[in-house]
Amino acid sequence: MRQKKLWITMIMLLVLSLLLPAGAMAYSYGDPNKEDVAESFKEIVVELNQNPVDWTKAVAIYKTRRAEISSHFGEAVAHTLDINLADEDKEAFIANYKAVLGMNLERRFTYALKSFDDYADTKLLVAKAKGTYDVIKPYLPSSQTDELDTAFEVAYVALGNPGLFGVGEKPSDEAEFKKQTSFILDTIIPIFPYRGAKAPIEEQPIEKPIEKPVEKPIDQPTKSVEPVPAPTKEPIVEEPPADSTESTPVEEEPVVAETDPVEPIEEEVVLETEDNASTEIATNVDVENAATDNIAAEHAPMERTKKTNPLISIIVIAALIGVIGTALWMLRKRKLI
Amino acid sequence: MDTYKSKMTLKNITQLLIFISFSVLIYIWRWLHIAPLPATWDQVDFVLAIDRYDLLAMQPHFPGYPYYILGGIIAHRWISDPGAALIIFNLIVMISSIVPLYGLARRYTTHAKGLLIVAGVHSTAYIWTLSAQPMAETSALALLIWYWWSLARASDTSAYHWQLIPLFVFSLIMGIRLSYLVFGVGILLLWTYDYLRGKAAGYSTRKLFARLLGLITWMLLFQSLWIIGLIMSAGDISGFIKMAMAFTGGHFNDWGGTASVSVIDLIQRLYTLIVHNLLWTGLAVQSYTLVLLLIISLIFIILSFRSVRWTPPDLFARWFAVMFVVYLIFAWLAQNIEKPRHIAPLIIMSIGVLCLLLIRNSYKQAWRHYASIGLILSLIGAQASAGVLLVKQQSDEQPAVYQLANRLLQLQADSAQPIMVYTWEETRVLEFLEVDYNHKRIYTFPFFLEETKAMGPRPIYITGKALDGFIQQGAELENQTQLIDTFHSDPLFDPVYAEIRLYRWVP
Numbered sequence: 001m002r003q004k005k006l007w008i009t010m011i012m013l014l015v016l017s018l019l020l021p022a023g024a025m026a027y028s029y030g031d032p033n034k035e036d037v038a039e040s041f042k043e044i045v046v047e048l049n050q051n052p053v054d055w056t057k058a059v060a061i062y063k064t065r066r067a068e069i070s071s072h073f074g075e076a077v078a079h080t081l082d083i084n085l086a087d088e089d090k091e092a093f094i095a096n097y098k099a100v101l102g103m104n105l106e107r108r109f110t111y112a113l114k115s116f117d118d119y120a121d122t123k124l125l126v127a128k129a130k131g132t133y134d135v136i137k138p139y140l141p142s143s144q145t146d147e148l149d150t151a152f153e154v155a156y157v158a159l160g161n162p163g164l165f166g167v168g169e170k171p172s173d174e175a176e177f178k179k180q181t182s183f184i185l186d187t188i189i190p191i192f193p194y195r196g197a198k199a200p201i202e203e204q205p206i207e208k209p210i211e212k213p214v215e216k217p218i219d220q221p222t223k224s225v226e227p228v229p230a231p232t233k234e235p236i237v238e239e240p241p242a243d244s245t246e247s248t249p250v251e252e253e254p255v256v257a258e259t260d261p262v263e264p265i266e267e268e269v270v271l272e273t274e275d276n277a278s279t280e281i282a283t284n285v286d287v288e289n290a291a292t293d294n295i296a297a298e299h300a301p302m303e304r305t306k307k308t309n310p311l312i313s314i315i316v317i318a319a320l321i322g323v324i325g326t327a328l329w330m331l332r333k334r335k336l337i
Numbered sequence: 338m339d340t341y342k343s344k345m346t347l348k349n350i351t352q353l354l355i356f357i358s359f360s361v362l363i364y365i366w367r368w369l370h371i372a373p374l375p376a377t378w379d380q381v382d383f384v385l386a387i388d389r390y391d392l393l394a395m396q397p398h399f400p401g402y403p404y405y406i407l408g409g410i411i412a413h414r415w416i417s418d419p420g421a422a423l424i425i426f427n428l429i430v431m432i433s434s435i436v437p438l439y440g441l442a443r444r445y446t447t448h449a450k451g452l453l454i455v456a457g458v459h460s461t462a463y464i465w466t467l468s469a470q471p472m473a474e475t476s477a478l479a480l481l482i483w484y485w486w487s488l489a490r491a492s493d494t495s496a497y498h499w500q501l502i503p504l505f506v507f508s509l510i511m512g513i514r515l516s517y518l519v520f521g522v523g524i525l526l527l528w529t530y531d532y533l534r535g536k537a538a539g540y541s542t543r544k545l546f547a548r549l550l551g552l553i554t555w556m557l558l559f560q561s562l563w564i565i566g567l568i569m570s571a572g573d574i575s576g577f578i579k580m581a582m583a584f585t586g587g588h589f590n591d592w593g594g595t596a597s598v599s600v601i602d603l604i605q606r607l608y609t610l611i612v613h614n615l616l617w618t619g620l621a622v623q624s625y626t627l628v629l630l631l632i633i634s635l636i637f638i639i640l641s642f643r644s645v646r647w648t649p650p651d652l653f654a655r656w657f658a659v660m661f662v663v664y665l666i667f668a669w670l671a672q673n674i675e676k677p678r679h680i681a682p683l684i685i686m687s688i689g690v691l692c693l694l695l696i697r698n699s700y701k702q703a704w705r706h707y708a709s710i711g712l713i714l715s716l717i718g719a720q721a722s723a724g725v726l727l728v729k730q731q732s733d734e735q736p737a738v739y740q741l742a743n744r745l746l747q748l749q750a751d752s753a754q755p756i757m758v759y760t761w762e763e764t765r766v767l768e769f770l771e772v773d774y775n776h777k778r779i780y781t782f783p784f785f786l787e788e789t790k791a792m793g794p795r796p797i798y799i800t801g802k803a804l805d806g807f808i809q810q811g812a813e814l815e816n817q818t819q820l821i822d823t824f825h826s827d828p829l830f831d832p833v834y835a836e837i838r839l840y841r842w843v844p
Contacts, residue, residue, distance in 0.1 A: 032393065032583030046783035049790070120576015123393050124583075134777075138791040142755050145775070156394070164390040164403055165566045167410050317565060324554055 033127045037104055038135035040065045041097050048090050059085055073103050076196065083197040092195060098139060099194035104132050106189070109181040116174050122159055130156075133184070140191060148184060155180035349448050356452040363460065363721055364432055370728040371469045373420030376736035377831050378765040380420070383409070383471045385769065387419035390570055392580060399584040401567045404512035405473040423471040427479075431468055434479035435459065437486030442693070444489060444653070450696045453713050457692035458685055460717050462622040462724035466830060467678055469728050474681045477514035480506060481682055485660075488523050489653040495534055503527060504556045512563035517682065519660075519667045526656045528552060606674050610665075614677040619684040622723050623829060630719050631691070634712050638694045641709075646699040661686050675833055692716070731830050737837045738766045740824035744839065745798065748821075749774040754795040759785060759842075761802040763834065782807040789844060801838030817843055 040061050047058040062085060070078035077100060084093035108129035112122045130152055137145055158180065160172030375381040385396035386406045392399060397406060405423070408430070413422035435455055442451035468475035487502040503524060510517050528549060535545040571577035621627040650658075664682055672679040695713050700706045741763060749756050758776035760767070767776045779785050785807065789797055804818060818840040828835035 032580060042781075042784050042787070045787050049787060118572065118576070120572025120579070123391075123572070124576065124579060127393055138788040142775075142792070142795070157389075161389055161391060162570055162572060164407055164410065164570050166569075167407065168388075168390055170389070317561075321558070321561075324558065328551060328554055 032124065033131050033134075035104065035108075035128045035131035035135070037065055037068060038101055038132040041101060041135055044097070045094060048094065053088070053090060055085070055088060069100060072107055073100060077103070077194075080195075080197040092197075095192065096194055098136060098192040099189075101132050101136050102185075102189040102192045103194075105129050106185055108132070109185065113174075113178065113181070116172070116177070119159060119162060119172070123156075126152075126156055126159065133188075136188070136192070140188070144187060148187060151180045151184050155184070352449045352452055356456060359456060360432075360435065360459065363465075363724070364428060366725055367465060367469060367728055368425070368428060370732040371421055371424040372732045372830075373418050373424060373471065374736075374739070375420055375471055375769060376738055376766065376826075377834065378762040380471050381765045381769040383423055383473065384420045387413050387422060392567075392571060392584075399581070400515045401570075402473050402513060402515075403563045403566045403570070404509055405476055405514070407566075408476065409471075420471040424469055427468045427472075427475045430476045430479040431459075431464075434482040437483045438689075440486050441482070441489060441689075444651070445693055446697060453696060453710075453717070454689065454692045456717050457713060457720070458689050460721040460724060461620075461684060461688050462624075462627075462720050462727055463619050463677070463684055463829075464681065465724035466622075466727050466731050467681060469731055470830070472678070473514050474678050477510055477517055478681055478685060480510045480513060481517065481520060482685070484510060484520065484523070485653075485657065488527055488656065491527055492530060492652050492656070495531065495538070500527070500531065500552060501555055504552065505559050508556075508559035508562060511560060512566075516667075516672065516679070517664075519663050520682070522663050523656055523660050524556070526659065530652065603669075607669055609674050610669050610680065614674070614680050615683055615687065618677040618829065618832075619680055620687060622727060624719075624723050627719055627723060630712075630716050634691060634695055634716060637708065637712060638691075641700065641705055644701045644705060645697065646701065648699070657686070657690075677832065727829065730827065734826055734830075736831065736834075737824040737826040738763050738834055739770075740826075741800070741837050741839060742767055742770050742772055744822055744824070745774060745776075746772060748796070748798070752796050756796040756798060757789075757792060759797070759799045759803050761800065761806070763800055763802070763837065779803055780806055782810045782812040789842065797842040797844075799840050799842050801836075801840070802834075804838075804840055819843055 044058050044061050047054040047061065062081065066078050066081075069081065077096075081093060081096055081100070084096055108125045112125040112129070115121045115125075133148065133152060137148075140148070155177050157170075158173040158177040161168065161170040163169035375384045379398065382395050382397040383402070383406070385394075386402075387409050389396060390406055390410075392401055405426070408426040409419065409423040412426045412429075413419055416422040416425055438455045438458060439451050442454040446454065464475060464478065484503060484506040487499075487506050491499045491503050493499075507521060507524060510520070531552075532545050532549060535548065536542075568574055568577045571580055616631075617623055617628075620631060661683065665680075668680050668683070692713055695716075696709045700709065745756070745758055745767075756774050758764075758767070758774060759779045760776060761778060761780075764776050764778045779788075780803075785799075785803075798821070799818070801823075804814070808814065821839045821841050824837045824839070826835050
């Protein structure tokens with residue numbers, strides 16, 4: 001009787017354990033060292049280099065990334081890419097998308113520096129930056145790639161390492177990380193200049209916008225280590241051009257802002273200046289409200305979701321162990337174990 | 338067990354001494370012929386982890402193998418080469434498993450025959466080659482033996498501390514090789530039995546459930562040890578979870594979707610698994626002598642079936658059978674069939690059972706008894722000599738990937754421009770060797786075309802695996818490639834990259 005029961009249970013357990021592998025064990029070794037925006041670039045370029053060019057496919061792939069590009073680098077940048085595609089201007093589109101990848105590098109490094117004490121996050125951000133770099137590497141002069149490879153390696157090591165069970169712990173080096181990442185940005189970004197397109201009718205002079213974006217992003221990562229002051233400061237600078245939208249000579253100013261990948265808040269202002277009537281701009285001067293309403297929601301994942309305090313994690317684990325321990329002790333005391 | 342009690346007689350001690358000297362000899366030989374240079378992607382992952390443990394950089398790859406790397410790091414304090422440190426750790430854990438294996442064998446047979454079974458298992462040639470590589474398998478195998486022994490002990494007694502030992506050993510196994518998770522079915526069987534045993538002894542259901550709850554808690558506690566270690570190595574929980582999600586998310590995107598599974602595929606897989614991986618590679622190390630000996634042994638066992646005083650298998654033997662089947666099915670459905678090392682546990686389980694069936698102590702006729710001893714001795718001899726040769730060959734032979742790396746170095750030296758090499762997994766070994774030419778992994782043909790165009794004119798090389806991938810994607814490569822060289826090493830050590838072809842790309 002007992003034997004029979006045991007066998008039935010065994011068979012049931014067997015069946016159960018067979019169900020287990022299918023679901024829980026279907027793990028695979030993926031690669032988080034890849035950046036979606038950059039991976040899509042590879043796919044788009046393939047479509048653009050078809051003969052004849054497959055615009056519909058290219059646009060379709062681009063559309064999957066448009067929201068991301070718009071929220072991270074500003075609607076103006078996405079708008080420019082839209083126009084490049086609409087014009088079927090392959091060269092301009094590819095050039096601008098490469099510039100976007102440059103901006104993406106900068107964005108990843110900037111946030112890595114902001115959360116530098118948070119090892120887990122910083123490391124993921126740098127891995128994403130490396131994923132971006134791997135995609136644009138073939139377009140870089142081969143004389144520079146070795147140096148850049150080394151810079152990435154050194155920057156990565158500069159993040160430190162908590163070791164395994166505390167064995168092999170290595171300290172982090174923020175100054176070194178800053179040094180290497182700004183070297184990477186200084187090298188890569190000038191190679192891929194961004195050319196902002198205005199509203200479809202207006203043909204912009206090409207030279208001027210090229211140089212400005214080149215310079216501006218470079219000092220950005222070192223400057224904006226602290227997230228708070230930046231948004232409040234920048235709108236004030238941006239105010240004059242906002243007022244003088246009608247006068248053409250100053251129009252270059254917003255272009256500079258467009259290329260700024262770090263602060264989406266500004267882009268919102270620029271966007272309004274371009275697309276809407278100037279009366280609306282006046283109301284949008286208190287940028288912070290507008291920004292929190294529109295963009296911050298989409299942009300939040302980058303900046304805000306990450307703050308899990310390691311101390312809290314440890315306390316939670318300790319508490320859990322405490323509860324389990326107490327439960328065990330209670331059971332013991334009641335002679336149940 | 339009481340039936341097989343033995344005294345410290347001169348004969349017994351002599352047998353023990355013979356066994357010890359045999360073990361010492363084979364382990365010294367294995368110690369001298371390790372292959373510390375990592376030759377595959379996975380091995381590079383492990384070796385790099387000794388210097389910097391970093392899951393995100395795939396050193397080692399997910400899910401982390403924390404105890405194995407920790408063992409390697411500790412051994413690394415004395416052994417300067419990180420690969421050698423991991424291998425020495427393998428060997429030490431493997432040697433330790435002699436004790437529980439003898440314990441298990443003694444449940445079913447006498448002292449001398451127990452020693453013979455241990456020698457039979459420890460002379461398995463495939464396990465020799467595996468333990469001489471910087472891979473986690475053999476350490477996990479050795480702990481599996483400890484785990485089986487502790488399960489058997491826990492089934493013998495209801496003492497509480499004996500119920501905890503399997504849980505602890507199992508957590509060690511999980512911290513070394515997570516894919517042995519299905520062996521956890523043994524613990525479920527033990528718990529079920531423990532409950533029935535308690536019921537039979539007249540304990541109340543409430544009390545028995547409380548006992549079970551306590552055991553589950555202990556299980557979670559033991560498992561959380563290595564999980565917490567992993568989480569701390571990633572920085573914090575949220576970082577670890579993000580990383581885990583990223584790693585488990587679509588790895589096969591590059592390949593254009595996972596392979597479809599049909600019934601024919603499954604049957605084909607089962608055939609490969611059992612005939613090619615388990616029998617031909619795992620048990621016989623692709624040697625006809627061993628195939629012959631194994632077949633003779635099997636026939637002998639079958640023919641002697643009627644002349645044996647049959648004792649029904651005990652509880653643990655049945656659990657052992659369940660674990661064998663469960664792992665077989667797991668390997669069949671969920672493991673990479675290309676790599677025979679995934680069925681390593683089945684190899685030692687099969688050889689152990691084969692040895693036991695061969696020399697169980699109750700043959701009715703004396704000649705069968707002597708024949709069985711003769712058979713097992715020749716099996717041990719054949720396995721050990723195959724192992725001796727293979728381990729030496731493995732440490733002397735230059736893996737195909739290394740030959741490739743050297744040839745490319747030469748090609749780079751002859752070329753005025755920097756060369757570019759496209760590969761599959763070979764790139765990881767090239768990375769480890771820090772070669773001074775560019776190389777990268779590529780799967781998608783259009784990306785490859787685009788990159789080669791973007792880089793301008795420079796010599797471009799491509800390995801056979803990458804090229805085969807392109808052809809599968811429908812690329813037409815007539816007159817576009819030119820075979821430069823082919824490199825070979827023994828497929829027993831690395832079945833996937835034992836033959837590497839190198840092509841030059843002619844755009």
